[in-house]
Amino acid sequence: MQTDPDFSLDEVDRQILAELQQDGRMTNVELARRVGLSAPPCLRRVRRLEEEGIIRGYHAELDPVALGYEITFFALVGLESQKEAVLSAFEGMVREWPEVRECHMIRGGGDFLLRLVARDTAHENALTSRLTAAPEVARVQTLQTIRTAKDAAGVPV
Amino acid sequence: MQTDPDFSLDEVDRQILAELQQDGRMTNVELARRVGLSAPPCLRRVRRLEEEGIIRGYHAELDPVALGYEITFFALVGLESQKEAVLSAFEGMVREWPEVRECHMIRGGGDFLLRLVARDTAHENALTSRLTAAPEVARVQTLQTIRTAKDAAGVPV
DNA sequence: GCTGAAAAGCATCGCCT
DNA sequence: AGGCGATGCTTTTCAGC
Numbered sequence: 001m002q003t004d005p006d007f008s009l010d011e012v013d014r015q016i017l018a019e020l021q022q023d024g025r026m027t028n029v030e031l032a033r034r035v036g037l038s039a040p041p042c043l044r045r046v047r048r049l050e051e052e053g054i055i056r057g058y059h060a061e062l063d064p065v066a067l068g069y070e071i072t073f074f075a076l077v078g079l080e081s082q083k084e085a086v087l088s089a090f091e092g093m094v095r096e097w098p099e100v101r102e103c104h105m106i107r108g109g110g111d112f113l114l115r116l117v118a119r120d121t122a123h124e125n126a127l128t129s130r131l132t133a134a135p136e137v138a139r140v141q142t143l144q145t146i147r148t149a150k151d152a153a154g155v156p157v
Numbered sequence: 158m159q160t161d162p163d164f165s166l167d168e169v170d171r172q173i174l175a176e177l178q179q180d181g182r183m184t185n186v187e188l189a190r191r192v193g194l195s196a197p198p199c200l201r202r203v204r205r206l207e208e209e210g211i212i213r214g215y216h217a218e219l220d221p222v223a224l225g226y227e228i229t230f231f232a233l234v235g236l237e238s239q240k241e242a243v244l245s246a247f248e249g250m251v252r253e254w255p256e257v258r259e260c261h262m263i264r265g266g267g268d269f270l271l272r273l274v275a276r277d278t279a280h281e282n283a284l285t286s287r288l289t290a291a292p293e294v295a296r297v298q299t300l301q302t303i304r305t306a307k308d309a310a311g312v313p314v
Numbered sequence: 315g316c317t318g319a320a321a322a323g324c325a326t327c328g329c330c331t
Numbered sequence: 332a333g334g335c336g337a338t339g340c341t342t343t344t345c346a347g348c
Binding site: 022025053055056057060061064066069072091095098099100101102103105106112113117144145146149150151154155156157 | 166171174177178179180181182209210211212213214215216217218219220221223224226229231233248251252255256257258259260261262263264269270274300301302303304305306307308309310311312313314
């Protein structure tokens with residue numbers, strides 16, 4: 001399950017990855033047909049890509065609004081300190097918040113960029129307050145999404 | 158394929174969504190076992206969730222590094238104008254850039270938050286330059302990701 | 315809306331090239 | 332490495348509750 005830097009992907013592997021990124025539930029028979037292989041070697045390649053960790057998993061993409069999350073927003077959070085213990089503690093905290101979907105440490109010292117979901121503006125405000133009130137948090141700037149022109153999970157293949 | 162606001166999800170539906178968000182290739186038999194149904198009604202529910210647009214699709218999650226994308230970064234882009242034609246033109250442009258994975262318009266006027274991937278720092282600099290040089294772009298602030306503590310696609314279920 | 319059986323299709327294995 | 336054929340599951344439909 002570890003990415004092997006010595007492992008090289010050929011053109012067929014890349015085609016397989018592109019197809020499965022677009023439709024993760026495609027049957028192996030259909031996938032094999034598209035990449036021009038018979039089913040067994042195609043399945044062997046998929047299994048190898050999974051074992052190498054190049055395919056990390058398969059996920060259904062759900063509609064946030066249908067699940068009650070009307071709002072997606074981002075937060076730029078600055079901490080009081082750049083000590084590793086403080087940074088790790090903050091990361092550990094937001095990892096436990098289900099509404100925090102992503103947490104990226106930003107170059108420049110003690111800053112994080114978070115992506116969050118909220119049911120409504122009251123929920124969003126509550127989350128922002130909880131962030132502001134959290135230990136070692138110096139400042140919180142929220143970036144509210146008005147509309148999303150592109151939202152492609154994954155990477156170009 | 159449209160989300161119906163009148164459509165309500167019961168507890169079993171939510172369980173199905175949670176399971177498929179976590180493992181999108183789970184067999185219907187296994188899914189049915191986990192939610193306490195036999196296979197046919199479970200499959201009918203999944204089909205309905207797909208038709209309602211609550212399940213938008215299924216995707217393999219790929220390792221960006223294995224595909225040659227070492228860097229994920231964000232860019233805050235400010236435009237010269239808030240005219241709708243200018244905003245749409247910018248969105249149309251970045252939609253065509255494969256390295257731009259997300260483009261969100263931010264409340265406050267003429268700003269966008271982009272998530273991008275790059276093969277290396279040279280590629281990242283080239284992308285930033287292309288953004289800066291694009292029509293109607295007033296300013297670009299890049300937020301480079303040092304490390305990612307959490308990266309959960311999807312929503313809490 | 316669920317169950318259970320049955321047909322068709324798929325995943326997967328061993329062996330061969 | 333890829334392909335062929337066989338086997339056991341899975342999916343999917345359909346009748347009946």
